[in-house]
Structures are given as structure tokens and as C-alpha cells.
Amino acid sequence: MYVTRCVVLKICSLAFDGFRNLCTGSMEPCDGMNVIYGKNAQGKTNLLEAMWLFTGGRSFRGAKDAELVGFEQEKASLSLRFYSEGREQEAELAVVNGKRSAVLNGVPKKSPAQLVGTFRAVLFSPEHLSLIKGGPALRRAFIDAAMCQIKPAYASLLSHYNHTLNQRNALLKDIPRHAELLDTLEIWDDRLARYGEAVTKERASYIEKIEPSAAEIYAGISENQERFGIQYRKSAENLSEALRAARREEIQYGHTTVGPHRDDLDVTLNGVSARSFGSQGQQRSLVLALKLAEAGTLEKLGGEPPVVLLDDVMSELDAGRQNYLLNRLDGRQVFITCCEPETIARLEAGARFEVRKGEIYVSTPGTGHSGPG
Ligand SMILES: Nc1ncnc2c1ncn2[C@@H]1O[C@H](COP(=O)(O)OP(=O)(O)OP(=O)(O)O)[C@@H](O)[C@H]1O
Ligand SMILES: [Mg+2]
Known part of the structure; x- marks a missing residue:
């Protein structure tokens, strides 16, 4: 067509x-x-x-x-x-x-x-290889940056989430010294779960959207020799339940241990982790496929x-x-x-x-x- x-x-x-x-x-x-x-x-x-x-x-x-x-x-x-x-x-x-x-x-x-x-513009620079090799924060940042370009409402959702997360973390740190604050935690849990579920849903759906084009581009680059896979990995299936389950531990640590700020992306080649097993050329090709798929998504959404x-x-x-x-x-x-x-x-x-x-x-x-x- x-x-x-x-x-x-x-x-x-x-x-x-x-x-x-x-x-x-x-x-x-x-x-x-x-x-x-x-x-x-x-x-x-x-x-x-x-x-x-x-x-x-x-x-x-x-x-x-x-x-x-x-x-x-x-x-x-x-x-x-x-x-x-x-x-x-x-x-x-x-x-x-x-x-x-x-x-x-x-x-x-x-x-x-x-x-x-x-x-x-979409840019590839060798530093972007850390998208595969580096820690999960970089992978989350890759999705967030792409989505903020595509959907400005996402930027505000994300900032609500981050604000709520910071407030809740501050509260968790205070609770051991001020037991009466424990009652207010419920409110922050609800809010965090609401924004958090929405962030996770948006990100997962973005990954679902780019997967076919990234896979197609990767197939082109690798001359159909390798099978590409990408999946959004949630840190919790149900965020409010997970928050409830982690409560005691979180008060002890003084920070929130589940939510989109702990989510990650799994990138695989022929079914195995690209981060652990990918060669240099493969990792480079993967980052490229992701970047080019990002460009394609912008275009499909009317840009x-x-x-x-x-x-x-x-x-x-x-x-x-x-x-x-x-x-x-x-x-x-x-x-x-x-x-x-x-x-x-x-x-x-x-x-x-x-x-x-x-x-x-x-x-x-x-x-x-x-x-x-
Ligand atoms: N503000 C500046 N004023 C003058 N020269 C600068 C400035 N900033 C960087 N440079 C010089 O620019 C030169 C070229 O930089 P650039 O990174 O574009 O090279 P390149 O052609 O991409 O090289 P490579 O193939 O190694 O990546 C460097 O030698 C650097 O010293
Ligand atoms: Mg250069």
C-alpha cells in the first residue's frame, strides 16, 4: 500500500x-x-x-x-x-x-x-547505546521523552505522578517519628495508584504501538536473521494492592518500592535478553530500530x-x-x-x-x- x-x-x-x-x-x-x-x-x-x-x-x-x-x-x-x-x-x-x-x-x-x-528530529548518538546496556532509568526516560512529544497530556500526567511520589516518600520518611501521620498514607496511596496505573498503561500501550515497526526495521537491518522483541515490564500488576503489601517495608526504607518509577523494558533478540547477550552490532542495531520506530510513530499519529x-x-x-x-x-x-x-x-x-x-x-x-x- x-x-x-x-x-x-x-x-x-x-x-x-x-x-x-x-x-x-x-x-x-x-x-x-x-x-x-x-x-x-x-x-x-x-x-x-x-x-x-x-x-x-x-x-x-x-x-x-x-x-x-x-x-x-x-x-x-x-x-x-x-x-x-x-x-x-x-x-x-x-x-x-x-x-x-x-x-x-x-x-x-x-x-x-x-x-x-x-x-x-530523532537523534541517534553512541551514548544512546546505554538504552540497552545501561540501567532502567534510561529506558524509562526513552519512553517518556518520546511520549511527551506525541502527547502533551502525558507530560502533565507524569509530573503529577512524580510530585505524588515525592510527597509520599517524604511522608514515609516522617512516619517512624510521627506515628499519627500513618492515617494520611492511605490518601497518598490512592493518588499514587491512580496516577501510577495511568502512567504504566500509557507507556505499555506506547511500547505495543512501536513494537511492530521496530521489529520490521530490525528485520530489515539484520536481513531477517534475528527476531526482535520488546515488552514493558511493570513493577506491579495491581499497584494499590502492591502498595498495601509493601507498606511495612516501605516505611522501614522510607521510599516507594513499586510503581512506574520502578518499571523497565525487556528487549530481546531471538527470545533472549539483548542486554546480557547482544553483541555490539546487535545492540547498536536495536537502539537504531527503536529510534527509527519512534520517528515512524510520530508520523503515524498525524505528524x-x-x-x-x-x-x-x-x-x-x-x-x-x-x-x-x-x-x-x-x-x-x-x-x-x-x-x-x-x-x-x-x-x-x-x-x-x-x-x-x-x-x-x-x-x-x-x-x-x-x-x-
Ligand atoms: N566551542 C568550541 N570552539 C571551538 N572548537 C570546538 C568547540 N567545541 C568543540 N570544538 C572542537 O570541535 C572539534 C570537532 O568536534 P566534533 O565532535 O564535531 O568532531 P567529529 O568530526 O564528530 O569527530 P569524531 O569523528 O571523532 O566524532 C573538536 O576537536 C573540538 O575541540
Ligand atoms: Mg563525532
Whole structure:
């Protein structure tokens, strides 16, 4: 079945001045695949970081705003022309005196965070591998971040839950010294169970939604050699009952031991834990499949396909997997950074840019993928 799309979110051009090590200049990517290559420390990640900042988020490297300004520069300015919702738009970001500011279509915004939802992107960076390897908090954060983009009401539900959790934890700590407070615990239990059940339900349904597309993407990456599975794991089947059962223990520990803040995700390959048994290439492919499925979900829920930014994704992937990423991600604009020239040779259609000491050179004219407007 073909879906005709008349709107595709894409970057038309990005200009930079005083940003990190990038020399003053601009780049005009093609509508499809854009490979950004070059040796280490030339500015490839800096370039993706510049694009990412227009999502309204902070630097994905956890950089302070002041660090975005090039050494010996007074300020950094970025300007993005992008096509979204059927028209060309322009956003500008500046960092002056360690503070970021944003302008959208000529109108200054109160804060750069107000750009959220205007220009959307999904990012893979090697740090995201901790999504498989790291602790459960990162997996919960992955779901929460994706859901907050899709459903703003979820953000407020989550903040109600967290607030209730903090209040209840404070109460649990006080109870040993003030036995009379025990009576009020019931109220907090009810509230926590209500918000908690709702958070768990929303998250589990999001995972159910992304599973088929993540599985399909994973099958593509692995050339159908491996079976992908993902499941939301609740810390309690029935939260109010679990709270009641854990009460004595929780008063002793002074914190809440069950609820969505203790839930996790099980990611499996051929039925076994990817965290314990997955190879490096498999773990990388899994994170990618999850990220790309996140992009697909945004799109299915009525949004435009977000721009896909893949930083340093190619290393540890074999030729088949690299091929899939370079040549099978149709219908959206993608940016991939890599170091190895052999990788670029696999690119069937798209544009190539080389980054050398902060300068960006177009290696071949942008071709392919430029679909109907
Ligand atoms: N504020 C800044 N001003 C000037 N240079 C900076 C600034 N921040 C970072 N750099 C420099 O930018 C250079 C390139 O960084 P970047 O992370 O983009 O490299 P890369 O091309 O992605 O390399 P790799 O292949 O190793 O990932 C680094 O050498 C760093 O010193
Ligand atoms: Mg890099």
C-alpha cells in the first residue's frame, strides 16, 4: 500500500557563524540521505548538534550553552530554513553571554524551548547505546521523552505522578517519628495508584504501538536473521494492592518500592535478553530500530516524518546493516556521519559532504529522493 505524502519535514539550509569549530558558512542538504564524512575531530557531530538544537532541546552532548560558542568568538548564531506544514519556515538561534535565544519566522520566542514541536528530529548518538546496556532509568526516560512529544497530556500526567511520589516518600520518611501521620498514607496511596496505573498503561500501550515497526526495521537491518522483541515490564500488576503489601517495608526504607518509577523494558533478540547477550552490532542495531520506530510513530499519529540524525552509527555494523541504513530509509530526510570512506561508496543516492577543520565541502551534487512537493 502506498501512502501519498504531500508534506515532508526537511531542512532546506543551515547557516552557522561562530558555532563550535564550524567556519562561517552554510550547507544545503538534499531531501533524502545526506552522508557527512571526515576524519575525527573535524566538526561532524558539531554539525548534527547545530541541527538538533532547533528541536528546542538542549545539546545532546549535555553541553552548557556557553560551550557552543567557538573559542575566541563573541557569539554563535545558527539559522535554519526548513520546510514543514506545507511552507518554508525560518528559525534562528543565538548564544550570547552564555544564553541561548530563538526567533521563529521573524518572531522572537520567550525561550528556545518554545521551538519544541516546530522542527522535529530523532537523534541517534553512541551514548544512546546505554538504552540497552545501561540501567532502567534510561529506558524509562526513552519512553517518556518520546511520549511527551506525541502527547502533551502525558507530560502533565507524569509530573503529577512524580510530585505524588515525592510527597509520599517524604511522608514515609516522617512516619517512624510521627506515628499519627500513618492515617494520611492511605490518601497518598490512592493518588499514587491512580496516577501510577495511568502512567504504566500509557507507556505499555506506547511500547505495543512501536513494537511492530521496530521489529520490521530490525528485520530489515539484520536481513531477517534475528527476531526482535520488546515488552514493558511493570513493577506491579495491581499497584494499590502492591502498595498495601509493601507498606511495612516501605516505611522501614522510607521510599516507594513499586510503581512506574520502578518499571523497565525487556528487549530481546531471538527470545533472549539483548542486554546480557547482544553483541555490539546487535545492540547498536536495536537502539537504531527503536529510534527509527519512534520517528515512524510520530508520523503515524498525524505528524510529519521527523528529520533523522544518526551520529557515528556505522562503526561496528557490517556491510549489510550499513547498506540498509544508507539506502533503505526512504520517505524522510536523513543525516549520517561517518569516518570511513568505504562507507560512502555504498551510498546509492543522496548527497555527500566532507567536513575538514570545520569547513563543509559538497563532494557530489545532491541527487535522488527529491520527491514531489
Ligand atoms: N566551542 C568550541 N570552539 C571551538 N572548537 C570546538 C568547540 N567545541 C568543540 N570544538 C572542537 O570541535 C572539534 C570537532 O568536534 P566534533 O565532535 O564535531 O568532531 P567529529 O568530526 O564528530 O569527530 P569524531 O569523528 O571523532 O566524532 C573538536 O576537536 C573540538 O575541540
Ligand atoms: Mg563525532
